[in-house]
Each structure stands twice: as structure tokens, then as C-alpha cells.
Amino acid sequence: MSILVIGGTGKTGRRVTDRLKARGHDVRVAARSTGFHWDRPDTWAPHLAGARAVYLVTNPLSTDTSKEVADLLGRTEARVVLLSARDIHSPAEAPVREHTGGWTILRPTWFAQNFTEDLFAGFMERGRLALPTGEGREPFVDLADVADVAVEALTDPGHDGRAYDLSGPELLSFREAVALLGRGVEYEPVTAEEFKREIAGFGEELAEYTAGLLVDIANGANAYLSDGVQQVLGRAPGRFADFVARVDAARTAGE
Numbered sequence: 001m002s003i004l005v006i007g008g009t010g011k012t013g014r015r016v017t018d019r020l021k022a023r024g025h026d027v028r029v030a031a032r033s034t035g036f037h038w039d040r041p042d043t044w045a046p047h048l049a050g051a052r053a054v055y056l057v058t059n060p061l062s063t064d065t066s067k068e069v070a071d072l073l074g075r076t077e078a079r080v081v082l083l084s085a086r087d088i089h090s091p092a093e094a095p096v097r098e099h100t101g102g103w104t105i106l107r108p109t110w111f112a113q114n115f116t117e118d119l120f121a122g123f124m125e126r127g128r129l130a131l132p133t134g135e136g137r138e139p140f141v142d143l144a145d146v147a148d149v150a151v152e153a154l155t156d157p158g159h160d161g162r163a164y165d166l167s168g169p170e171l172l173s174f175r176e177a178v179a180l181l182g183r184g185v186e187y188e189p190v191t192a193e194e195f196k197r198e199i200a201g202f203g204e205e206l207a208e209y210t211a212g213l214l215v216d217i218a219n220g221a222n223a224y225l226s227d228g229v230q231q232v233l234g235r236a237p238g239r240f241a242d243f244v245a246r247v248d249a250a251r252t253a254g255e
């Protein structure tokens with residue numbers, strides 16, 4: 001029996017896969033490169049076959065993932081660990097809670113790795129991070145912690161029926177986070193309209209959605225800590241400065 005990691009080539013899935021393999025588990029990855037396509041249900045069965053647990057990153061191209069997740073879970077009795085989000089719960093939470101094979105929901109805050117591997121990485125490389133986040137504060141969570149929690153939830157049935165809010169240990173503004181990353185990058189608070197114009201290339205819907213999430217940060221909606229990492233791992237989550245130190249060390253090693 002294996003553990004299936006849906007989204008196993010992505011930011012969290014990659015880390016979950018590596019950790020499970022290091023513990024000696026039989027792991028299968030599902031992503032387009034392995035022939036798994038969210039929009040082609042006929043590709044799901046070969047991946048789900050023989051899975052005793054599933055790490056579930058939902059379809060990034062879908063706004064309402066509830067129907068396709070219900071459809072997928074109807075085809076397996078494996079335990080499922082869903083990656084949702086703390087301040088905007090995934091629509092997939094509803095079908096996951098109905099799943100009879102056992103479930104755990106993980107709700108992280110904004111990822112520290114957005115600065116290096118995702119959304120903000122391009123801005124950082126260009127030396128100017130212009131966002132409608134004002135001086136609002138966010139408890140960025142390190143994906144090392146999210147992956148450690150996911151592995152526990154996938155391998156220990158003691159987490160059945162639980163939803164965990166996962167944050168880092170401190171509130172940081174984007175100005176403070178960028179200063180800690182320390183690459184001479186300038187942080188500039190801009191209006192939502194300016195930001196949407198800047199990322200218009202990603203499409204109107206995505207620009208609108210992302211701007212809304214960032215304005216919530218400016219308004220202080222995310223400025224509180226959560227203790228899911230302590231609850232599951234029995235230790236404090238990693239600090240942003242420790243994440244930066246790891247990124248710097250990896251850069252130096254790669255030079």
C-alpha cells in the first residue's frame with residue numbers, strides 16, 4: 001500500500017514526497033508529468049489504485065474545487081490530508097469532511113517560500129516588491145513545517161477528523177520580511193489598482209482574486225498566530241530568519 005501525493009511536484013508536495021521517502025514509505029506522485037490531469041477523471045484511477053493515504057493539493061486552475069474533489073474521493077477509501085488555507089478555507093473542505101476513509105485538513109497561512117519559489121519571486125529578482133499589503137502583518141509559515149505536519153497527518157490516524165491552522169511564530173510586515181531577505185530589494189506599498197495593472201498578464205480574474213487577498217493583509221485580517229504546528233509536532237514553528245538562513249546557505253552552496 002502506498003501514499004499518493006497529488007500535486008507531488010509542487011512546493012508542498014515535493015517536500016512531503018521527500019520526507020515520506022526518507023522515512024521509507026512507498027510514495028506515488030500525481031501531477032501532469034505523471035499522467036494525472038484534474039480535467040481528465042480517467043487518469044485518476046491508476047494513481048489512486050493501492051493508495052492507503054492521499055495528500056491532496058487541489059486543482060490550481062479551478063476556483064470551485066468541491067465537485068472534482070467529491071468525485072475523486074468517491075473513488076477511494078484512503079485517508080485524505082487536504083491542503084486548504086487558514087484565512088480563506090478551500091471549497092474542497094466540504095467534500096473532504098464527508099469522506100468516510102478518514103481525513104485531516106491543513107490550513108497554512110501565506111508561505112515564506114512565496115518570496116523565493118512562487119508569487120513574489122519574480123518581483124524579488126527584479127529588485128522591487130510592489131504590493132497592496134501596506135504595513136499589514138502576516139505570520140508567514142515555513143513549508144518545512146507544513147510538510148512535517150502533512151507527513152504526521154498522513155501516517156498517524158490520531159489526526160483523523162481534525163483541522164489544523166498552521167502559522168509561523170511571528171507577525172511580519174512585507175517590509176520587514178523583505179528586509180530580512182536582504183537582497184537590496186525595495187518594498188513599495190501600492191494600491192490594489194496599481195497592483196492589478198502590474199500583474200494584468202496573469203488574467204483579470206486571478207489579478208482581482210490575488211489583489212483581494214493582499215488587501216486583506218493590509219487591513220490586518222491575517223495578523224494573528226495559530227498553534228497547529230505545535231499541536232501536531234510538539235515544537236514551535238520555524239522563524240522567518242531561519243528560512244532566510246537556509247535559502248542563503250543553499251545559494252552559497254550552489255555558487
Ligand SMILES: NC(=O)c1ccc[n+]([C@@H]2O[C@H](COP(=O)([O-])OP(=O)(O)OC[C@H]3O[C@@H](n4cnc5c(N)ncnc54)[C@H](OP(=O)(O)O)[C@@H]3O)[C@@H](O)[C@H]2O)c1
Nearest residue numbers: 007008009010011012013031032037038085108109110111
Ligand atoms: N501560496 C501560499 O502562500 C498558500 C498559502 C495557504 C494555502 N495555499 C494553498 O496551497 C495550494 C497550492 O499548493 P502548492 O503551493 O504545494 O502547489 P503548487 O506549487 O502550485 O503546485 C501545484 C501542483 O499541481 C500540479 N498541477 C497543476 N495543474 C494541474 C492539472 N491541471 N492537473 C493535475 N495536476 C496539476 C502541479 O504539477 P504539474 O505542473 O507538474 O502538473 C503541481 O504538482 C493551493 O490550494 C493554495 O490555496 C497556498
